[in-house]
Amino acid sequence: GLFGGSPLFDPTTPPASLDISAEHxxxxxxxxxxxxxxxxxxxxxxxxxxxxxxxxxxxxxxxxxxxxxxxxxxxxxxxxxxxxxxxxxxxxxxxxxxxxxxxxxxxxxxxxxxxxxxxxxxxSRARRLALAPLDDARMERFLTARLPELAPSRRAVARAMAEGAPGRAMTLAQGQGPELLAALIACLDTGRPLPDWKALIALGEAVGRPDALEAYETLVEAWGWWMARWLRAHARAGGIDREVIPGEARLAARLAGARPLEQWVELWDRLSARLRQALSANLDRKQVLITVVAELAAASG
The missing domain is CATH 3.40.50.300 (P-loop containing nucleotide triphosphate hydrolases)
Structure with missing residues (x-):
């Protein structure tokens, strides 16, 4: 049981940690x-x-x-x-x-x-227990132990996007987030202030179907993570040093050179609100995504 019955730990010896076998x-x-x-x-x-x-x-x-x-x-x-x-x-x-x-x-x-x-x-009636994010080495061991068949490239994306949260890493590793984000980056990584229209329309159709609500929410969350990632790099006057999504470093460098940080933050606040509004107001998700991506691409020119 939990703390009783069949105990998790030997009751005569205080445990060094709460770690127990998954087979318990x-x-x-x-x-x-x-x-x-x-x-x-x-x-x-x-x-x-x-x-x-x-x-x-x-x-x-x-x-x-x-x-x-x-x-x-x-x-x-x-x-x-x-x-x-x-x-x-x-x-x-x-x-x-x-x-x-x-x-x-x-x-x-x-x-x-x-x-x-x-x-x-x-x-005032609770005891606070601060849990620090796991470092990369511990996250790598965690994912390797639980998902040994996961491709290293996918594990790296899940680890980066989870930012030290093991449960979130598991969800990302087994979900659509990495693929959807990679598809979005590819749409924007054209070297021009225009997206790859064919790929963007296909992505919009994939997340805009009536049965694809979860995919759309996953993409919006993943995109928000990536924007925060490159905006932090932009604020440090540097680029993305360790690429986890193909083409992201090149795209981040082009976006950073197009306009000041303050303008990007203001633009993303507005665009991300529009992406979320598609959920709350039941708008056409495909059209909203295409419009937002096109506007962001145009801002990079």
Whole structure:
């Protein structure tokens, strides 16, 4: 169980770390999402089959009956809120009531990407544990151990895009993000202030289909990562020194030479908002993508 029943560690010896074998029965149940003493609270799906933008109070209210039960394995019951800064105010107040009167043998772990967005009363009742991103060497070992058949080039892209987050690296390595980003870079890497129209139309069709919403969201996220990557390099008055996407260093150098950093930041803020608006306003994703890419390409001339 979790911290009880069949223990993860020898109870007589404090563990040096929380690392356990993936073959441990508790680890297997957690990976399968079937451990009876673990509840993960995260954003649910909305009416249109897309993830909600926040954790609702109805979802947060699931915690009290779960934590009020006796542990199935005789140990602790554990809740992971991922992420706590995505709770709306009503959900946060519901969780706050639990923190004010916590049940016995209950552990609540709250992931927070922006701790400042949490209610001060929640922050004051929690212990902060800062998790630093893994370095490249550890990320490489992590991906190699879990995805040994993954091509080295794809592993390098996933590692770079994940920026030290192992779970995100796994998602990227097994998803469409690297391919979609490479296709987008190829559309822009023409040496001219015009995109490769044929390739761009094909990419727009691939992410603009009714069943390709996830692909579009993945591309927008990957593109945002890449823009931040080359803008940081531009701010340092340098280029991308380690290329992970074919052609990205050449494209970044051409964009950087076209206009000052401030203008690029302003342009990208506007273009990225338009890309996101295609989701919130249910616009034609193909047309929005083509228009945004064409405008960015024109700005490089």
């Amino acid at each position: 029965p508790a680890a297997r149940r957690i990976a399968a999402g079937s451990h009876p003493d673990l509840l993960v609270l995260e954003r649910g799906m909305g009416d249109r089959g897309r993830p909600r933008t926040e954790i609702t109070v109805g979802e947060a209210r699931e915690l009290r009956p779960f934590l009020g039960q006796t542990s199935a394995a005789g140990g602790w019951r554990v809740v992971i809120i991922d992420a706590a800064d995505e709770m709306n105010r009503n959900a946060a107040n519901s969780v706050l009531k639990l923190l004010e009167e916590p049940p016995a043998q209950a552990l609540i772990l709250m992931v927070a990407h922006a701790p400042g967005r949490l209610l001060p009363t929640i922050r």
